[in-house]
Amino acid sequence: MTAFDHLIVAPIVIPAVTAAVALLVMRRRRRLGAALSLAGCVAGLLAAVALLVTASDDAIRVYAIGGWRAPFGIVLVLDRLSAAMLVLASLLGTIVMAHAVITAADRKGWHFHPLFQFQLLGLNGAFLTGDLFNLFVFFEVLLIASYGLMLHGQGAARLKAGVAYVVVNIVGSAIFLVALGLLYGLTGTLNMADMGVRIAMLPSGDGGLARIAGLLLTAVFALKAALVPLHLWLPRTYAATMPVVAALFAIMTKVGVYAMIRVVPLVFGATTGEAAWVPSPWLAPAAIVTALLGFGGVLSGRGLRESAAFAVLGSTGSLLLVLAAWTPAATAAALFYLINATLAGAALFLVADVAMRRRGQYGDAIVPTPRFAGQDAVGLLYLATCIAAIGLPPLSGFIGKLLMLRATVDAPAQPAIWATILGTTLIGVVGFARSGSAIFWKPADGGAGLVSAERSRADLTAPAAALGAIVLLTVFAGPVSDWTAATARQVFAADRYVAAVLSSEAGR
Template structure:
C-alpha cells in the first residue's frame, strides 16, 4: 500500500486518539487540552483536504485494516462522495470549534472537547466504512457523543429534550440490529460490496425477508435523517441544545441521508429483485411533507434556535425529493444541495448564538428589543444565512434548488416536487422576513426593559461569517461544484465499480 492509501484511516484514527488524550489533560491543564483538541481539528482537516484531492482521479479505493481482505475484515472505502463528506465535516467541525472557544461555550463542562472528537470519529467513520455492522458501530459512537454534547451546559429543558432524543435513538438502534440480523441470516455477510453480490443471487423464497430487511434498514436511516413522520424528535432537541452544539448537529441528519445514498443503489438497486429501490414509494412523500412542515415551522417559530431547527428539517425534506428519484442527475443535484444545506443550517445556529448573547434577557425570542451593540452586523449575517437556507439568489441555495428543479423535470411526480419547492420557498421567505424584521429592524416599546447583557467583542461573528463566505464561494464556483456532484453521483449509480474496488475484479 502507498502512503496515500494509509492516509484513508487518518480521519478515524486522529479523533480516536485526540478524544481520550484531551479528556485526560483538559481537567488539569486546560491549555494543553486545547492544544491537543486544536491539533486534532487541524490534522483531520488536512487529511480530509488531501483525501479529497486524491479522490479527484475518479478511482475508488479500499483499505483493509489489519490486512484482512474483504469481506472478512474491516474495510474503509474512499470515493468522491465519501471524500466530499469528509471535507464538509472537517470544515464544519473546525469552524464550530473556533466558535466554541471564542464564545467560551466549551467552558460549560470539561467534557466538551473529548465528546466533540468522539462525535467527529463517529461521523467520519460512517462516511468511510464499507461494512453495515461497522456503520452501526460508528452510528452508536456519534450518538453516544451527541447525548453528552446535547446536555452540555445543563438545563431542565435540555434534559427533557435529551431524554426523548436518547429514547428515539435507542429504538432506532434496536431496529438497526434487527435489520442487520435479517440481512446476515439471508446472506452470511454484512460487507456492503459482498452484500450487493449475494442479494442479487438470492432466490425467490428469500425475497420477502429481504424486502423486510431493506425497509427496516431504510427506516432507521430515515429516523436518523429526521424524515417525516420520524421527525418529531428534531425541533425540540436542536432548539434546546446549545447553539454551538446544534451547529455541529446540522450534519447529523445528513449522515442518515448519506447512508441511504450509499446503501440503496449498491445493495437494493435494480438487481435486488423484489427489494429493488425499496424506499422509493414513501421517500418522495416523506420529502414533500418534510419540506412543508419544516418551512411552516420556520414561519411560526417563536425563537431563532427553533427556527434554525425547522430550517434543518426543511432542508432534509428538500434533499429527499431528488434522492427519491434515484437517477444520476437528480442525485447530483441532491449532493450539491446537501453541502450548502449543512453550512446554511449551521450558520443559522451560530448567528442565533451571537445574537442571543447580546440581547440579554430577550435571548433569541422573535420579539423587538432595545437596540444592542453589533445589531447591524448580526442582522446582516442573519439575512445572508436566511437567504442561503431558503434558497434565494445570489447564494448557493438558489443554485441548488434550480439544479433540483431541472433534474426532476419530467420524472414521475415532478409537478409535486416543483410545487413543493416553489411553495415552501415562498413560505420560508415570509417566515425569515417576519422574524428578521422583529429581531433587527422593529423598535421596541418605549417601556421595554433595557438589555441586561454586557457588550461583547465581535469575535463571535467570525464563525458564522466564515460559513457564509464558504456558501458565497460555492456560488461563485457553482460550475466546478456541480461537476464534482455529478462525478460523485456517477460513481454511486455505478455499483459495479464499488464492488470491484472492494472485492477485486474476480467478483
C-alpha cells in the same frame, strides 16, 4: 502500500487521539486542551482535503484493516462521495469548534472537547466504512457522543429533550440490529459490496424477506434524517441544546441521507429483483410532508433556535424529495444542495448564539427589543444566512434548488416536486422575514439600549466563516456541481464499487 495510502485512516485516528489527549490535559491546562482540540480539527480538515484531492482521479480505494481483505475483514472505502462528506464534516467541525473556544461555550462542562472529537470520529467512520455492521458501530459512537453534547450546559429543558432523544435513538438502534440480523441471515455477509451481489442471487422465495429487511434499514436511515413521521425528536432536541452543539448537529440528519445514497443503489439497486429500490414508494410522499412541516415551523417558530431547527428539517425533506427519483442527475443535485443546507443550517445556529449573547434577557425570542451591541452586523449576517437557507439568489442555495428543479423536470412526480420546492421557498421567505424584522429591524417601543453581555466582535468570526464557505460554494458552483455529477455517476456504477472492494488486491 505506501505511507500515503495509510492516510485513509487519518479521519478516524486523528479525532480518537485528540479526544484522549484532550481528556488528559483538560484537568490541569484547560486552554492547552482546547487548543489541542482545535488543532485536531484543523489536522482532520487538512487530511480530508488531501483525501478529496486523491479521490478526484475517480478511483475507488480500499483499505483493509489488519490486512484482511473483504468480505472477511473490515474495510474502509474512499471514493468521491465519502471524500466530499469527510471535507464537509471536518470543515463544519473546525468552524464550530472555533466558535466554542472563542465564546467559551466549551467551558460549560469538562468533557466538551473529548465528546466533540468522538462525534467527529463517528461521523468520519460512518462515511468511510464499507461494512454495514461497522456503519452501525460508528452510528453508535456518534450518538453516544451526541447524548453528552446535547446535555452540555445542563438545564431542565435540555434534560427533558435529551431523554426523548436518547429513547428514540435506542429504538432506532434496535431496529438497525434487527435489519442487520435479517440481512446476514439471508446473505451470510455484512460487507455492503458483497451483500449487493448476494441479494441479487437470492432465490425468489427470499425476495420478500430481503425487502422487509431493506425497509427496516431505510426506516432507520429515515429516523436519522428526521423524515416524517420519524421527525418528532429533532425540533425539540435542536432547539433545547446549546446553539454551538446544534450547529454541529446540522450534519447529523445528513448522515441518514448519506447512508441512503450509499446503501440503496449498492445493496438494493436495479439488479436485486423484489428488493430493488425499497424506499421508493413512500420516500417522496414523506419528504413532501417533511419539507412542508419544516418550513412551516420556520414560519411559526417562537425563537431563532427553533426556526433554525425547523429549517434543517425542511431542507432535509427537500433534498430527499429529489433524491427519491434515484437517478444520477437527481442525486447530483441533491448532493450540491446537501452541502449548502448543512453549512446554512449550522450558520443559522451560530448567528442565533451571537444574538442570544448580545440581547441579554431577551435570548433568542422572536420579539422586538431595544438596540443591542453590534445589531447591524449580526442582522446582516442573519440576512445572508437566511438567503442561503431559503434558496434565494445570489447564494448557493438558489443554485442548488435550480439544479434540483432541472434534475426532476422529466420525473413522473414533477408537479408535486416543483410545487413543494417553490412553495416551501415562499413559506421560508415569509418565516425568516418575520423573525429578522422583529429582532433586527423593528425597534421596541421605548426603553434604552440593552447592556449587552457580549460586546466583542470575536464571536462573529465563526458565523462569518460559515457564510464565507457558502460564498465560496457559490463562486465555485460550476466545479462543485461537476464534482457532484461525477460522484453520482460513481455511486450508481455499483459494479465498480463491488469490483474495487472484492478484488483480491484490495487493501494490499
